[in-house]
Amino acid sequence: MAWRTAPPPADKEEAISENLESWNSMAHLHAQGSGAKFYRIDQWLAGESKLAPWEIEEMGSVGGKSLLHLQCHIGTDTLSWAREGAKVSGLDFSPNAIAEAERFAGILGIDDARFVVSRVSDAVEALAGEEFDIIYTGRGALCWLPDLGKWAQVCASLLKQDGMLYLEESTPMVNSLDVEEGPDGPRLFPKYDLFNMGPISEIGEGSYASTEADIERTTHCWEYRYDTIINALLENGFRIDFLNERDELFFAPWPEVFEPSRPNYWRLKEGHVPIPLSFTLRATRL
Numbered sequence: 155m156a157w158r159t160a161p162p163p164a165d166k167e168e169a170i171s172e173n174l175e176s177w178n179s180m181a182h183l184h185a186q187g188s189g190a191k192f193y194r195i196d197q198w199l200a201g202e203s204k205l206a207p208w209e210i211e212e213m214g215s216v217g218g219k220s221l222l223h224l225q226c227h228i229g230t231d232t233l234s235w236a237r238e239g240a241k242v243s244g245l246d247f248s249p250n251a252i253a254e255a256e257r258f259a260g261i262l263g264i265d266d267a268r269f270v271v272s273r274v275s276d277a278v279e280a281l282a283g284e285e286f287d288i289i290y291t292g293r294g295a296l297c298w299l300p301d302l303g304k305w306a307q308v309c310a311s312l313l314k315q316d317g318m319l320y321l322e323e324s325t326p327m328v329n330s331l332d333v334e335e336g337p338d339g340p341r342l343f344p345k346y347d348l349f350n351m352g353p354i355s356e357i358g359e360g361s362y363a364s365t366e367a368d369i370e371r372t373t374h375c376w377e378y379r380y381d382t383i384i385n386a387l388l389e390n391g392f393r394i395d396f397l398n399e400r401d402e403l404f405f406a407p408w409p410e411v412f413e414p415s416r417p418n419y420w421r422l423k424e425g426h427v428p429i430p431l432s433f434t435l436r437a438t439r440l
């Protein structure tokens with residue numbers, strides 16, 4: 155996927171509406187088109203989970219609990235939690251993604267799953283003030299939000315007291331890198347300045363799930379450091395329970411240096427020094 159620098163957005167509103175256009179253009183592709191292979195839709199419909207074993211272990215039993223999935227995309231992760239016994243709600247600002255999530259819930263017969271179209275910033279109103287036992291989010295979610303303080307405030311409002319926020323994301327280290335051809339083959343190098351508060355504005359072709367897809371997208375994303383994420387949660391009434399880093403990632407940003415490690419996960423090929431690629435974080439609303 156070739157990316158080039160895009161003009162900066164006039165304001166956050168323009169950034170969010172161009173991001174919405176980009177996500178709307180990918181929903182059907184990921185659910186029913188050439189991106190369905192990446193999303194393992196056939197295997198998932200046949201019963202495979204989209205969740206990593208560490209997510210199931212670190213979250214603990216979700217049986218009978220109300221779980222809100224923020225930025226749920228096409229609902230594959232959300233409905234995987236329903237299969238683990240949670241009563242699920244999914245929220246995303248892309249109507250096309252929510253339509254696919256609802257279609258999947260129908261196919262799987264998960265009748266009590268609920269999907270809502272809303273921006274994260276409007277989620278409290280969209281969910282009419284409901285409070286949940288668990289908020290699950292991540293895997294390429296936080297970078298689309300222009301204000302993590304607002305995100306943490308929304309999460310706090312949507313959780314019951316002692317409720318759990320759980321997220322999995324790529325590490326700030328990965329988010330600062332790009333790949334280039336070196337004397338011994340492709341190598342990673344630091345490209346993005348995480349002290350620049352963003353957004354990073356780019357135009358690219360295809361999707362992370364289907365690099366050959368014939369779409370061009372303009373995106374604006376904010377790559378956050380650990381201090382920004384953790385301080386946003388601490389300042390909005392959360393206790394951090396743990397943060398764990400792993401050498402596996404839920405997508406392969408540079409296919410030339412990644413190889414599959416297990417279904418839905420990739421790691422750096424042998425010969426590359428392992429680096430923390432993803433992390434999980436659990437926080438409790440005090």
Ligand SMILES: C[S@@+](CC[C@H](N)C(=O)[O-])C[C@H]1O[C@@H](n2cnc3c(N)ncnc32)[C@H](O)[C@@H]1O
Pocket residue numbers: 170173177178225226227228229230231245246247248251272273274275292293294295298299
């Ligand atoms: C990479 S997906 C993350 C979900 C999941 N890991 C997956 O791949 O199925 C990011 C999602 O965030 C949603 N999104 C981006 N900005 C948003 C916003 N401001 N409010 C709500 N949803 C947003 C997009 O529509 C997209 O579905």
